[in-house]
Amino acid sequence: MSPHVRVDRDRCVGAGNCVLTLPAVFDQDEDEGLVVILDPQPPADDAELVARAVQLCPSGAISVAAD
Template identity: 50%
Template sequence: MKITVDEDKCCGAGSCVLTAPDVFDQRDEDGIVVLLEARPPRERHDAVREAATVCPAAAIHVGEEA
């Protein structure tokens, strides 16, 4: 799994941080998403997929690596 985020699309809702706090954080000054781990271990994949699904701005992209 490889995660990318589009900071320009992020609205700072924080859903990703609540769903996958080991993978996402937010900048203090404006709440924009910060990607902590672009290639998380398998045990975090379900939470990351859920975070991408619940993101109101669709700012999280999850790609599968071969």
């Protein structure tokens, strides 16, 4: 089962740790530098990196739900 990634852009502080951890799933918009989800349901193989991105997010803006 692949994770379903969610972000709360209101909580995002634009640190970019998620982008550095998993650029295939996360990006930052050019206007505010806030997180953008490129792939809300990445492959199950990326689950460990998704979990790492959640841990590294200083604002707690990223969450994961199992589908």
